[in-house]
Amino acid sequence: MNLKQLSKRLNLSQTTVSRALNGYPEVSAKTRQRVIEMARELGYAPNQQARRLATGKTMAIGHVLPRSPNEMLNPIFMEFIAGAGLVYAKYGYDMMISVVPNDNEEAIYQEIAARKKVDGIIVHAPRKDEQRHKLLKKLGIPFLMHGRITGAEDETSWVDINNRQAFERATRFLLDLGHRRIGFLNGNEEMDFAIRRREGYVNALQNAGCPVDPDLMHSSEMTEPLGTQFAINLLRSSNPPTAFLTSSITLAIGAESAATSHGLEVGKDISIVTHDDVISFLPNSGEYPHFTCIRSSVGEAGQRAAQLLIKDLIDQGDPDHRVTHLMEADLILGRSTGPAPQG
Amino acid sequence: MNLKQLSKRLNLSQTTVSRALNGYPEVSAKTRQRVIEMARELGYAPNQQARRLATGKTMAIGHVLPRSPNEMLNPIFMEFIAGAGLVYAKYGYDMMISVVPNDNEEAIYQEIAARKKVDGIIVHAPRKDEQRHKLLKKLGIPFLMHGRITGAEDETSWVDINNRQAFERATRFLLDLGHRRIGFLNGNEEMDFAIRRREGYVNALQNAGCPVDPDLMHSSEMTEPLGTQFAINLLRSSNPPTAFLTSSITLAIGAESAATSHGLEVGKDISIVTHDDVISFLPNSGEYPHFTCIRSSVGEAGQRAAQLLIKDLIDQGDPDHRVTHLMEADLILGRSTGPAPQG
DNA sequence: CGGAGCTTTCAAAGCGTTTTGAAGATGCAG
DNA sequence: CTGCATCTTCAAAACGCTTTGAAAGCTCCG
Numbered sequence: 001m002n003l004k005q006l007s008k009r010l011n012l013s014q015t016t017v018s019r020a021l022n023g024y025p026e027v028s029a030k031t032r033q034r035v036i037e038m039a040r041e042l043g044y045a046p047n048q049q050a051r052r053l054a055t056g057k058t059m060a061i062g063h064v065l066p067r068s069p070n071e072m073l074n075p076i077f078m079e080f081i082a083g084a085g086l087v088y089a090k091y092g093y094d095m096m097i098s099v100v101p102n103d104n105e106e107a108i109y110q111e112i113a114a115r116k117k118v119d120g121i122i123v124h125a126p127r128k129d130e131q132r133h134k135l136l137k138k139l140g141i142p143f144l145m146h147g148r149i150t151g152a153e154d155e156t157s158w159v160d161i162n163n164r165q166a167f168e169r170a171t172r173f174l175l176d177l178g179h180r181r182i183g184f185l186n187g188n189e190e191m192d193f194a195i196r197r198r199e200g201y202v203n204a205l206q207n208a209g210c211p212v213d214p215d216l217m218h219s220s221e222m223t224e225p226l227g228t229q230f231a232i233n234l235l236r237s238s239n240p241p242t243a244f245l246t247s248s249i250t251l252a253i254g255a256e257s258a259a260t261s262h263g264l265e266v267g268k269d270i271s272i273v274t275h276d277d278v279i280s281f282l283p284n285s286g287e288y289p290h291f292t293c294i295r296s297s298v299g300e301a302g303q304r305a306a307q308l309l310i311k312d313l314i315d316q317g318d319p320d321h322r323v324t325h326l327m328e329a330d331l332i333l334g335r336s337t338g339p340a341p342q343g
Numbered sequence: 344m345n346l347k348q349l350s351k352r353l354n355l356s357q358t359t360v361s362r363a364l365n366g367y368p369e370v371s372a373k374t375r376q377r378v379i380e381m382a383r384e385l386g387y388a389p390n391q392q393a394r395r396l397a398t399g400k401t402m403a404i405g406h407v408l409p410r411s412p413n414e415m416l417n418p419i420f421m422e423f424i425a426g427a428g429l430v431y432a433k434y435g436y437d438m439m440i441s442v443v444p445n446d447n448e449e450a451i452y453q454e455i456a457a458r459k460k461v462d463g464i465i466v467h468a469p470r471k472d473e474q475r476h477k478l479l480k481k482l483g484i485p486f487l488m489h490g491r492i493t494g495a496e497d498e499t500s501w502v503d504i505n506n507r508q509a510f511e512r513a514t515r516f517l518l519d520l521g522h523r524r525i526g527f528l529n530g531n532e533e534m535d536f537a538i539r540r541r542e543g544y545v546n547a548l549q550n551a552g553c554p555v556d557p558d559l560m561h562s563s564e565m566t567e568p569l570g571t572q573f574a575i576n577l578l579r580s581s582n583p584p585t586a587f588l589t590s591s592i593t594l595a596i597g598a599e600s601a602a603t604s605h606g607l608e609v610g611k612d613i614s615i616v617t618h619d620d621v622i623s624f625l626p627n628s629g630e631y632p633h634f635t636c637i638r639s640s641v642g643e644a645g646q647r648a649a650q651l652l653i654k655d656l657i658d659q660g661d662p663d664h665r666v667t668h669l670m671e672a673d674l675i676l677g678r679s680t681g682p683a684p685q686g
Numbered sequence: 687c688g689g690a691g692c693t694t695t696c697a698a699a700g701c702g703t704t705t706t707g708a709a710g711a712t713g714c715a716g
Numbered sequence: 717c718t719g720c721a722t723c724t725t726c727a728a729a730a731c732g733c734t735t736t737g738a739a740a741g742c743t744c745c746g
Contacts, residue, residue: 001457002732013696018734028694045457049395050732053701058392060439067425073623078421082410085442094460096403097438099428114344114388117437223624224596225633250624253567253596260603280416281566281593290568345702356726361704371724393702396731 001044010038021046060094061309062118064109066102066125075250076298077124079279080146083302084122091310093119106135113139120314122146122305126192142313144305144323147193157313159305159325163193166294166329167200167245170273173292173331174243175208178340179271181216183234183241185227185251189219197247197275222247227254235262242340243271249282252291256336271337275329289334296329344387353381364389403437404652405461407452409445409468418593419641420467422622423489426645427465434653436462449478456482463657465489465648469535485656487648487666490536500656502648502668506536509637509672510543510588513616516635516674517586518551521683522614524559526577526584528570528594532562540590540618565590570597578605585683586614592625595634599679614680618672632677639672 007017012035020027020035027035039045052058061084065077081095088095096118100108109132112118120142123132130149133156145158174182184201187194198217205212215237218230227250234241235258244259246252252274256266264270276284276293278300284291304325312323350360355378363370363378370378382388395401404427408420424438431438439461443451452475455461464486466475473492476499488501517525527544530537541560548555558580561573570593577584578601587602589595595617599609607613619627619636621643627634647668655666 003734004732014733015697015735016695019695022734026694031694043453043457045454046734047396047732048458048460049392049401050701051734052392053390053396053703054732054734056701065425065428073421073425075418075421075624078416078418081440082408082416082442085408085440089441089443095440095442097424097428097440098432099425099438100432110386111388114386115391117391221624223626225626253600257596257600257603260600281418281564283566283568346704347702357703358705358727359725362725365704369724374724389704390702393731394704396733397702397704399731 001042002047003044006039006042006044009042010035018046058094058117058119059092060096060118061088061306062096062098062112062121063124064098064100064105064121066100066105074125075279075282076248076277079277079298080124080302080305082280083297083299084306085302087303087306087310093306093310105132109135109139109141113141120144120309122309128190128192128195130192140319142309142319144309144313146301146305147191150192150195153324154322157308157321157323159301159308159327160193161296161301161327161329163196164200164203166275166296166331167197168204169200169331170245170275170294171201171204172208174245174271174273174337175204175210177243177271177337179241179243180210180340181213181239181241181243183231183244183255184217185230185244185246185255186217186219187222187247194219194247201245216241222251224250224254224257227251228258229254231255231258232262235259235264241270243273243337246272246274249274249276249279249284249291249293252293252336253282256291267336267338269341271340273337276332284334289332290336292334292337293332294329295332296327301327344385345390346387349382349385349387352385353378361389401437401460401462402435403439403461404431404649405439405441405455405464406467407441407443407448407464409443409448417468418622418625419620422620422641423467423645423648425623426640426642427649428645430646430649430653436649436653448475452478452482452484456484463487463652465652471533471535471538473535483662485652485662487652487656489644489648490534493535493538496667497665500651500664500666502644502651502670503536504639504644504670504672506539507543507546509618509639509674510540511547512543512674513588513618513637514544514547515551517588517614517616517680518547518553520586520614520680522584522586523553523683524556524582524584524586526574526587526598527560528573528587528589528598529560529562530565530590537562537590544588559584565594567593567597567600570594571601572597574598574601575605578602578607584613586616586680589615589617592617592619592622592627592634592636595679596625610678610681612684614683616680619675627677632675633679635677635680636675637672638675639670644670 003014007014017035020032085095098108123143123145126145126147126149136143145156148158148160186198189195202212220226244255246255252272255272259266259270266272273292276295278297308323346357350357360378363375428438441451464484466486466488469488469490469492479486488499491501491503529541532538545555563569587598589598595615598615602609602613609615616635619638621640651666
């Protein structure tokens with residue numbers, strides 16, 4: 001069933017049928033009604049490819065997911081994408097995802113641009129020496145970053161959380177409870193967000209006149225076993241921490257299992273504060289959640305990002321327009337923290 | 344840069360340029376060379392939408408991800424998709440993902456079909472009373488299921504693991520170690536895969552003449568806290584299990600933390616066997632992995648599924664052709680199992 | 687009743703490819 | 717030099733829609 005056949009059935013021109021279905025005003029109410037009914041009856045919907053070609057709009061947004069060197073796929077991606085997907089559905093956009101080895105991400109962007117596959121792109125996980133935004137700017141595709149690029153905050157559109165402040169606050173919270181040795185299990189510090197988090201941690205320590213011990217700091221992919229491993233190393237050391245600050249729930253679970261296997265009671269003998277991205281299958285909810293956390297839903301960030309990209313960048317059509325959104329993270333008290341034990 | 348401009352620059356017709364780029368034989372070698380070079384130089388790649396319209400092929404595969412009632416997003420999806428994505432990239436296919444509320448999945452399929460958005464679809468997570476395959480068959484879209492549909496195994500194409508046998512084997516393994524009370528933490532038994540797993544568990548018990556106690560069986564979303572919760576309930580009961588069989592690594596982590604907090608040493612006082620989908624951020628690898636497991640990579644399943652869908656269903660073009668692939672799961676010995684303690 | 691001013695409808699041109707059917711070169715035998 | 721087969725190349729149609737510019741059908745007033 002295509003437009004031609006449908007209009008023949010209705011004894012109308014393709015123009016009129018098309019306009020009736022797309023809500024143009026120059027169609028009489030009865031005609032529109034008739035068209036809509038017949039279209040529903042025959043299950044007609046315009047061929048997406050033809051429409052794309054005719055309008056020059058693809059109604060699709062692209063996401064490029066690089067697999068990190070160790071084949072690790074970030075669960076945060078998925079949660080973000082799920083959020084964004086809801087907004088895409090709302091506005092009739094499709095979501096196109098490319099999974100690529102980390103090294104030829106650039107080629108993918110080139111191709112997407114040349115073939116005009118999408119109307120906009122969301123760029124994930126900016127790194128330390130981020131370059132993708134330059135390429136995309138050159139290619140002229142509207143794009144929005146999930147996370148800021150240090151040094152280029154004013155050149156791109158982004159949605160981000162206030163990582164530095166959140167981690168500073170969390171660290172201060174632990175300091176206020178009397179903890180002086182706080183193990184820090186961070187994400188991969190090749191990533192921009194992880195750098196900011198470390199800065200927050202270090203700032204809080206320095207402001208409190210607390211020494212900054214590099215031995216207490218760890219940076220790696222955020223997996224549970226790696227969390228366990230580093231936490232165990234620390235607990236076995238001669239001068240173990242009384243608290244952990246972790247960059248993800250998975251790391252926190254790792255730290256907890258390390259502590260427990262060391263015979264420590266979490267929330268009493270040792271405290272844990274974690275960042276909580278609100279990953280759906282790693283819930284940390286309820287009125288009194290398991291982990292004390294700095295919480296900021298990455299699914300919400302995805303929704304926000306999608307909304308801004310579509311409405312403020314694509315629909316606006318101004319290639320120089322910028323839009324940013326900084327999300328604050330709440331510090332939520334859970335059962336994993338308490339005053340530092342008196343040594 | 345489009346075909347018209349490119350061919351003008353080359354003093355050739357669009358036909359010839361198109362043929363040169365698409366590898367048709369009726370173009371002289373020198374001409375082809377000249378065309379290819381110029382195309383590269385000018386960064387030309389055919390507009391995807393135009394090509395789709397002209398060829399009638401979208402070169403895209405669709406995935407519909409339903410959010411379950413409690414907003415839970417299955418991490419297994421992501422791993423599967425990542426695997427499939429690699430194969431799509433290899434064959435020049437795009438991956439289109441729709442995130443939808445659980446209830447209007449059907450409408451999405453209708454629309455995808457009517458608008459001709461994709462060449463094929465992969466259907467995730469068949470349920471107990473699965474109906475989607477009937478709709479898709481009616482719509483005439485090539486599709487492949489990730490997981491079988493009980494009672495319709497012969498009507499659809501699918502890629503699946505031998506769930507029943509794997510869980511039977513795992514249970515027998517625990518029985519052989521002397522365990523008689525085995526707690527079973529299963530996934531949501533609205534799902535086909537979970538039903539098969541329970542059958543495997545029950546079969547093994549019955550074959551061994553071991554009583555089947557419904558109190559030992561639990562079915563829920565596969566999250567860590569739910570695993571902890573049910574494991575704790577069991578351990579507190581008057582007749583606690585000496586082993587757990589779990590349907591996912593997250594449930595196993597939950598069970599482990601429950602056991603540990605009960606003062607039990609995993610692998611000695613209590614055994615845990617889990618299914619391991621090989622989720623990248625929940626690694627359970629190494630020569631002597633943390634959990635004894637039945638392992639089957641869902642990422643590999645994704646690759647397989649993509650390959651079969653493209654090569655055997657779409658390329659073949661025969662709507663009645665069926666293809667299936669059953670993956671066996673290895674039972675891998677880890678550190679979480681040991682002989683049943685003598686009571 | 688004629689025509690201005692609306693409303694409603696239409697035929698045809700585009701969007702950028704691929705593909706069809708035909709024509710223009712080229713080569714070689716006669 | 718002609719004629720025929722073989723390579724190359726081409727102009728134009730097709731894909732299914734949206735959109736432009738024009739025409740047809742009304743209404744209403746002088």
